[in-house]
Amino acid sequence: MAEQLTFDLPVREALQREAFFVSPSNAIALATLDTTELWPSNKLVLTGPRGSGKTHMAHVWAVDRDAIIIDVDELTHADIPMLASMRHVVVENADRIADLPNARDTEEALFHLHNLILAEGGRLLVTASTPPNLWNLCLPDLASRMQGTCVTKINAPDDALLSAMLLKQFEDRQLAISYPLIPFLIKRMERSTANLRCIVEALDAAALRLGKPISRKFAAQVLDNISLSAQDNF
Template identity: 55%
Template sequence: MHRQLSFDLPVRAALGREDFFVTPANAMAVALIEGWQGWPGRKLVLEGPKASGKTHLAHVWAQTSGARIVQASTLAQADIPALARGHVAVEDVPAIAGNAAAEQALFHLHNLVLAEGRTLLLTADRPAARWGLVLPDLASRMQGTTATRLDAPDDRLLTAVLAKLFADRQLVPTPETIPYLVTHMNRAFDSAQALVAAMDAAALGQGRPLNRKLAAEVLEQVMQPGLLDNSPDQGQHR
C-alpha cells in the first residue's frame, strides 16, 4: 500500500552498514572504511560529490570505531584536546578554507589525534589539493593523506540510492517508477535526492500516487536542463 499522502511524514535517513549498497562505484571506499585499522598514518580522506554517501559511510565508520562525527565548520569552537582523545570524523573540510581559526583548529586536531594513537577520517567533495586551505602546514598534511573516492553511480547503485531515498521518506513508489527514473535521469546523487524530494512534494500536494506518470512530469517540469540526457558519459562527476 502507498503511504497516505495526506500526511507529511518526517524524513529519517537510514545510516547503518546494512543500508549501504555496495557496487563497483563505491566498493573501494567501503573496503577501506571496513578495514580502517590499516589506514596509512591512521587517517583517510573520503571524497565524493554531494549526496554520494560520504556522511553515510562516516556514520558506518563511527558505529564500528566509536568515533565522534563533527562538522569542520564547528572546529573553531570545539574542545580540541577532548575531541582528540577518541577517533574523529570531520565532515566537509573544504568549507573551512580561508577560515583561519577553523584551519588552525583542524591542524591541532590532526596532530593531537595521531599523537593520541587515534584515527582521523575527513570528508570532502573534491581532492585535497583543491580545498583552498590557507595554512601551509595543514594543506600539506591533508594533501599527504591517503584518499578514496565515491564515484558516480552505476545503474545498480542508482537504483539502490533511489529506493533508499524513497524509504527514508516512508514512500512506496509503484514497481516501474524507479527503473523509469534510472533510465531517464542524470547519473548524479544530488539529482536522485532532488527527484525524490520533488516527487514527494508533488504527490503530497496533489494527492497522487508515486508512479511512472508522476515521475515523467517531475522530470520534465522540475529538473534542470540536461537531466533527461541518458548518455552514459553525461552527468559524470569531475
C-alpha cells in the same frame, strides 16, 4: 482535484550499515574504511560528489569504531583535546573550509585536532567532495599534512547504486512505489546523486500536494515540469 495542505516533515535518513548498498562504484572506498589498521599514518580522506554516500559511509565507520562525528564548521567551537581523546574522529565537509567566515581559525583547529589524534595513536577520517590539494588551505602546515594523507574515492554511481539510492530515498520518506518506477527514473534522470535527491523531493512534494500515488505517468509529468523550470531559469 483540489490541492492538499502539506507539511514539511523531517525525513528520517537510515544511516546504518545494513542500509548501505555496496556496488562497484563504492566497494573500494568501503573496503579501505573497513581496514582502518592499514591506513598510512592512521588517517584517511574520503572523497566523492555531494550525495554520493560519504556521510552514510562515515556513520558506518563511526559506529564500528565508536567514533565521534563533527562538521568542519563546528571545529572552532569544539573542545579539541576532548575530541582527540576519543581517538577516532570524523571531520565532515573539509573542502568547505575556505568558504567559512572564520576559515583561518577553522584551519588551526583542524591542524591541532589532526596532531593530537595522531599523537594519541587514534584515527582521523576526513570527508570532502574534492581531494585536499583543491581545498585552498592557507595554513601551510595543515595543507602539507592533508595533501600527504591517503585519499579513497567514491566513484560516479552505476545503475545498481542509483537504484539502491532511489529506493533508500523513497524508504526514508516512507513513500510506497512499484519497483518498475526505479529503472524508469534512472533512464530519464541526470546521472547525479545530487539530482536524484532533488527528484525524489519533487515527487514527494507533488504527490503529497495533489494526493496522487507516484506512478510512472505521474513521475514523467513531474520530471517534465522540473525540466521546464530549469529551462526558464537558464
